[in-house]
Amino acid sequence: MDSTRGEFALIERFFKERGIKRADVPISVGDDAAILAPPANSHLAVTTDTMVSGVHFDAHTPIDALGHKLAAVNLSDLAAMGAEPAWASLALTLPDFDETWLDQFSRGLIETLDYHHCSLIGGDITRGPLTLTLTVHGFVPKDRYLLRSGAQPGDRIYVSGTLGDAALALALQQDKLSVACDISVREALNERLFRPTPRVMLGTLIRNQANSAIDLSDGLAGDLKHILTASKVGARIDLGLLPRSDAFAASVSLEQGWPYQLVGGDDYELCFTVPEGRRGAFETISRQAGVAVTAIGVIEREPGLRFIHAGKEIQCDHLSYSHF
Amino acid sequence: MDSTRGEFALIERFFKERGIKRADVPISVGDDAAILAPPANSHLAVTTDTMVSGVHFDAHTPIDALGHKLAAVNLSDLAAMGAEPAWASLALTLPDFDETWLDQFSRGLIETLDYHHCSLIGGDITRGPLTLTLTVHGFVPKDRYLLRSGAQPGDRIYVSGTLGDAALALALQQDKLSVACDISVREALNERLFRPTPRVMLGTLIRNQANSAIDLSDGLAGDLKHILTASKVGARIDLGLLPRSDAFAASVSLEQGWPYQLVGGDDYELCFTVPEGRRGAFETISRQAGVAVTAIGVIEREPGLRFIHAGKEIQCDHLSYSHF
Numbered sequence: 001m002d003s004t005r006g007e008f009a010l011i012e013r014f015f016k017e018r019g020i021k022r023a024d025v026p027i028s029v030g031d032d033a034a035i036l037a038p039p040a041n042s043h044l045a046v047t048t049d050t051m052v053s054g055v056h057f058d059a060h061t062p063i064d065a066l067g068h069k070l071a072a073v074n075l076s077d078l079a080a081m082g083a084e085p086a087w088a089s090l091a092l093t094l095p096d097f098d099e100t101w102l103d104q105f106s107r108g109l110i111e112t113l114d115y116h117h118c119s120l121i122g123g124d125i126t127r128g129p130l131t132l133t134l135t136v137h138g139f140v141p142k143d144r145y146l147l148r149s150g151a152q153p154g155d156r157i158y159v160s161g162t163l164g165d166a167a168l169a170l171a172l173q174q175d176k177l178s179v180a181c182d183i184s185v186r187e188a189l190n191e192r193l194f195r196p197t198p199r200v201m202l203g204t205l206i207r208n209q210a211n212s213a214i215d216l217s218d219g220l221a222g223d224l225k226h227i228l229t230a231s232k233v234g235a236r237i238d239l240g241l242l243p244r245s246d247a248f249a250a251s252v253s254l255e256q257g258w259p260y261q262l263v264g265g266d267d268y269e270l271c272f273t274v275p276e277g278r279r280g281a282f283e284t285i286s287r288q289a290g291v292a293v294t295a296i297g298v299i300e301r302e303p304g305l306r307f308i309h310a311g312k313e314i315q316c317d318h319l320s321y322s323h324f
Numbered sequence: 325m326d327s328t329r330g331e332f333a334l335i336e337r338f339f340k341e342r343g344i345k346r347a348d349v350p351i352s353v354g355d356d357a358a359i360l361a362p363p364a365n366s367h368l369a370v371t372t373d374t375m376v377s378g379v380h381f382d383a384h385t386p387i388d389a390l391g392h393k394l395a396a397v398n399l400s401d402l403a404a405m406g407a408e409p410a411w412a413s414l415a416l417t418l419p420d421f422d423e424t425w426l427d428q429f430s431r432g433l434i435e436t437l438d439y440h441h442c443s444l445i446g447g448d449i450t451r452g453p454l455t456l457t458l459t460v461h462g463f464v465p466k467d468r469y470l471l472r473s474g475a476q477p478g479d480r481i482y483v484s485g486t487l488g489d490a491a492l493a494l495a496l497q498q499d500k501l502s503v504a505c506d507i508s509v510r511e512a513l514n515e516r517l518f519r520p521t522p523r524v525m526l527g528t529l530i531r532n533q534a535n536s537a538i539d540l541s542d543g544l545a546g547d548l549k550h551i552l553t554a555s556k557v558g559a560r561i562d563l564g565l566l567p568r569s570d571a572f573a574a575s576v577s578l579e580q581g582w583p584y585q586l587v588g589g590d591d592y593e594l595c596f597t598v599p600e601g602r603r604g605a606f607e608t609i610s611r612q613a614g615v616a617v618t619a620i621g622v623i624e625r626e627p628g629l630r631f632i633h634a635g636k637e638i639q640c641d642h643l644s645y646s647h648f
Contacts, residue, residue, distance in 0.1 A: 026367070027471065030554075032404035032539055033371035033462075035469050038362040043350070046445060047357035048459065050415045052452030080356035091374045091415065091457040121370060128376030129453035133415040135372065138357070145359050147351065215356055230355075 010099060014106040015090070015120055022119040025087065034121035036087055042139040045083035049073045053130035060173055063101055065194035066132065067108025072198045073217065074136040075116055076268040079203030080215040082146040083138030085116045090123035091133040109134075116200050144207050146272070151212040151231035155273035155299040160199045160291045162245040163220055164257055165192035167264020172251075179251045188247035196268035202289035206272060209282035213272035219263040221316065224271055225305055237297035239309040262307075262316055273299055334423060338430040339414070339444055346443045349411065358445035360411060366463040369407035373397045377454035384497055387425055389518035390456065391432025396522045397541065398460040399440055400592040403527030404539040406470040407462030409440045414447035415457040433458075440524050468531050470596070475536040475555035479597035479623040484523045484615045486569040487544060488581055489516035491588020496575075503575045512571035520592035526613035530596060533606035537596035543587040545640065548595055549629055561621035563633040586631075586640055597623055 016029040027035035038044055051057055051070055061069075071088070078085050090109070094101075113120060118136065169189035171177040199215075206213065212231055216223050220242075228235055240254070242261045252260070274282045286293050300306075307314045340353040351359035362368055375381055375394055385393075395412070402409050414433070418425075437444060442460065493513035495501040523539075530537065536555055540547050544566075552559055564578070566585045576584070598606045610617050624630075631638045 027469070031472050032401040032537075033369040033407065035405065035464070036368040036370060038368055040364060044360040044362055044368075045357040046360060046411070046413060046461075048413045048415050048447045050417055050448045050450045050457075052417055052450050055450060055452050077356040081359065083357065087370070089370060089372045089459055091372050091459075093374055093376055093455055123372045124374045124457070126374045126376050126379060128379050128455060131417055131452060131455045133374075133448070133457045135413055135415075135459040137370075140359070145351070148355050213356075 010102065011125060014102050018106060019110040019120050020114050020117060022086065025119055025121055028119070029122045034089070036121065039139055041142050043142055043145055045078055045081040045138045045140055045145060046135065047074055047077035048133060048135040049077065050131060050133040061194055063104035064108030067105040068112045068195050070132050070134050071109050071112035072196045072268060074134045075118065075198035075200055076196070076215040076217070078136055078138040079198050079200045080146065080213045080270055081138070081140060082144060082203050082207035082213070083140040084204055085118035085136060085138045085200060087121045087137040088113055088118050089121055089135045092123065092125045093128040093131040094125065095128070095130055116198070140207070146203070146207060146210055146213040147230070148212055148214050148227045149230035151227050151233050151273040151299045152275060153233055153299050153301040155211050155275050156279060156295045157224070157235060157237065157271065157273050157297040157299060158293045158295055159216070159220065159243065159271050160202055160269040160293050162243040162248060163216070163267050163269065164260035164264055165189050165245050165248050166196065166266035167260040168248060168251060169193035170266070171260070181251050185247045185250050188245070189251070193266060196266065198268060199270045199289070199291055202270055202286065202291055205285050205289050206282060209274050209278040209285065210272040211275055213270055216267040216269045216271055217265060219265040220271060221262040221305065227271070227273065228303070228305060234300045234303045234305065235297055236300055236306045236308060239307050239314060241294060241296045243292070243294040258316065334426065335449060338426050342430060343434040343444050344438050344441060346410065349443055349445055352443070353446045358413070360445065363463055365466050367466055367469055369402055369405040369462045369464055369469060370459065371398055371401035372457060372459040373401065374455060374457040385518055387428035388432030391429040392436045392519050394456045394458050395433050395436035396520045396592060398458045399442065399522035399524055400520070400539040400541070402460055402462040403522050403524045404470065404537045404594055405462070405464060406468060406527050406531035406537070407464040408528055409442035409460060409462045409524060411445045411461040412437055412442050413445055413459045416447065416449045417452040417455040418449065419452070419454055440522070464531070470527070470531060470534055470537040471554070472536055472538050472551045473554035475551050475557050475597040475623045476599060477557055477623050477625040479535050479599050480603060480619045481548070481559060481561065481595065481597050481621040481623060482617045482619055483540070483544065483567065483595050484526055484593040484617050486567045486572060487540070487591050487593065488584035488588055489513050489569050489572050490520065490590035491584040492572060492575060493517035494590070495584065505575050509571045509574050512569070513575070517590060520590065522592060523594045523613070523615055526594055526610065526615055529609050529613050530606060533598050533602040533609065534596040535599055537594055540591040540593045540595055541589060543589045544595060545586040545629065551595070551597065552627070552629060558624045558627045558629065559621055560624055560630045560632060563631050563638060565618060565620045567616070567618040582640065
């Protein structure tokens with residue numbers, strides 16, 4: 001991490017001295033590069049995600065939640081590959097050197113990294129418009145990684161957790177929707193927006209059963225289409241099966257909820273496909289993952305994404321959602 | 325890389341289809357994470373550097389040079405560890421999706437990565453204030469990495485190339501200094517500011533001889549102090565020995581040049597220490613590096629950094645330079 005000498009001590013306190021130490025990190029923050037010892041017979045999974053102030057978050061987001069979310073969205077990508085998190089590198093651009101901000105941000109970041117046994121190994125802190133970038137590294141046993149391209153006709157399509165909570169929270173926050181709901185319901189929805197849970201354990205558990213996987217960052221419809229395109233297949237989703245949280249169900253009707261569930265984004269659940277013959281083993285194993293999984297549809301030979309409800313095809317033309 | 329569908333094709337053209345393919349990258353841009361195969365019996369070196377518009381560069385910088393420099397400053401950190409570059413991950417935040425800008429930037433970036441056999445394996449493109457972050461990965465044979473902390477009293481201190489050119493170019497550009505010099509001299513200095521050369525080959529060649537190393541990004545005085553602090557030693561530098569380029573020597577006197585050489589920054593040369601007993605082997609081997617090396621001083625037991633010239637001690641109190 002580069003910075004003036006006066007700030008070295010603070011950076012050390014906030015980023016270097018906090019967090020777990022791993023035996024496979026001989027040299028961490030403080031030299032020109034970190035030195036890492038990857039395990040034998042493993043592939044390394046590497047992913048990078050950036051969050052920009054005013055684009056991906058605003059002043060509503062608690063500062064520690066920013067740190068948490070930066071870790072979570074990156075760990076979610078590792079989960080979608082079936083990888084076990086190991087190392088993270090932070091690039092932080094800050095308008096000024098605000099000690100309180102750095103304390104809260106680093107606390108949220110490192111708590112979440114620690115929880116997944118992921119060590120902060122270095123990075124760069126620069127002055128400029130608030131921009132947060134994390135690169136995370138994980139391990140996956142050789143050739144056991146999950147891709148978007150493995151889905152086969154007949155595979156069941158699963159999602160973890162529930163869909164639409166974060167998008168609904170954002171709509172309520174931005175007054176795009178008005179719903180008379182309890183403060184506890186609002187809080188439950190906000191929690192899903194500010195503190196998504198990366199499905200790391202689930203990702204590693206399904207490595208041997210799933211044919212394909214992706215994490216849901218931009219909404220089920222758009223993200224599932226990445227699987228369909230990469231796998232050269234189509235899919236049929238039963239909208240009545242999309243999992244809803246209690247808070248979500250207390251706020252919107254089934255049909256009202258679909259846009260949030262299909263194109264809202266920010267769910268950070270996993271979407272994956274499992275062949276019929278491995279469903280038994282998969283459903284047994286997935287019980288250890290600490291999160292429910294729901295079968296919502298099936299992969300079909302015919303290209304395209306089709307939605308049904310109560311036996312009838314439903315048109316959903318407002319697909320995908322983008323940060324760019 | 326995340327972005328809307330309309331832009332996927334352009335990103336593929338600019339970043340995915342350009343550049344070398346490496347056999348140790350089974351999965352590159354296009355899934356949730358890249359999948360990499362680290363070599364056996366090697367340590368992995370990982371470093372991240374960010375460049376922010378208005379802080380680290382301005383409109384004077386040619387766009388392809390931005391791409392080049394982002395690669396170069398990161399590869400320079402790998403060189404300082406003695407690591408051989410392998411993989412790079414890009415986080416690009418852009419105010420708008422400008423095809424010409426992306427074409428020129430990616431060309432500069434990938435040409436420089438290619439030259440060092442480093443493959444772009446993924447990243448994230450987001451909208452926001454112009455911020456460029458690269459994370460690079462390199463290999464170093466197990467336990468053969470170079471650190472800042474290995475310097476020993478009696479070690480000779482070396483630098484590669486010449487010092488001060490980039491800082492002088494910047495001062496001339498910003499009208500902080502007025503010098504009557506040829507256009508060819510100005511161009512030579514600008515080239516060093518816009519297109520620094522990471523000393524990658526030198527870094528790998530000195531692994532077995534050097535006791536410590538750092539790359540010069542913030543100026544010799546500040547960066548050498550990192551070695552002294554980490555190694556718990558001091559040093560004496562002979563200012564008359566600091567290597568000057570022809571363009572530098574044509575522009576400023578010896579004394580005038582010292583501030584640019586000591587605290588100017590942006591040299592991206594290596595500074596390293598070699599014990600007396602390995603100097604013969606080192607100087608022979610270093611001839612293969614394609615860049616001159618110059619002995620400029622010696623590591624001493626007494627803490628602190630001392631400067632001499634013509635046998636007399638010189639006071640240099642304006643030390644270090646920071647981007648933050």
